[in-house]
Amino acid sequence: MKRALSHPHMLLALRLVIGGLFVYAGGLKFLHPVAFADSIATYQLLPEALLHPVALLLPPLEIIAGAMLISGYRKRLATFTLVLLCLVFLVALGQGWARGLEIDCGCFGSESSSEQAALWAIGRDILFLLGLGWLYWKFLPPTPAASHA
């Protein structure tokens, strides 16, 4: 299992799928920043003054980090950035769910705001985190022995 997951093709597939999803999700939100700000507002986490700045900033960050992961340019930095983003999303979704808020995930544009949708988004986020965590581990600098090989 570990060998299969470490296969270069598997790592490439993970990069393409996760990177692609972030570019797609970021693109949708980049096109509709005001609707994204409405989604962020449903989390009741940020003051109003920060809703538009965050709605303008997050989508390009997802697009850039996703594109870096796909292209392989500074792929470890891209993975690190996406891990942090996923952790932020997980905390935001988790607190909204725990408080019983009707959150509109906003992850892939405007979605439904049911409890089931929030749980699905949390599950999806955990899957991304597992994939990204594995990639980050594989992108760590090589041991000296490996680097001289």
Next chain:
Amino acid sequence: MKAPARLQTALTEDLAGLWLLLTATVVLAFTANLLRDEPVSLTYQSKEQRLAGSVATLQEDLSLSVSQGSTPLPEALDLEAFRQFVQAGQGLILDARPAIFHQLGHVPGARSLPRDDFENAYRLLRANLDQNKSQPLVIYCSSASCEDSHLVADALRDLGFSNVTIFTGGWAAWTRAGLPEESDS
């Protein structure tokens, strides 16, 4: 180098890289915003506030028209009542969902009056709407849980329309019942 040390080195490097990436993203994001057709202001307004702004602008710009009497509609229509309303064709059906969803499929005869582009869409529909402010208007959005139909109905009442109601089930109930659809494509 052992794994924890490799991890620590990588995290230190990536944290430094992240600041650079964030700075570049801030510059890019705000430059891209300035290049939009309508740059997004940094001040957030809720859906209700934005709609109220559109209503106020429309009230200022447009002159009031004369109302004519018609049978008042109930506060909300269920699927059967709405189906009969559609068949009778004695009023306007308005789709409060974003325009793209309306183009993909809507209730036959419905016109697009999206909550998220209310002001522009209202101006396009003015000829049909303003001729009679008491004509029956039924608004729907995506499902029973969406709020756009309520917001648009309130906005229309604020503009002086007296016979406005909502089809509660929305597009989801209409399609689930297998009733006819129309699309703009």
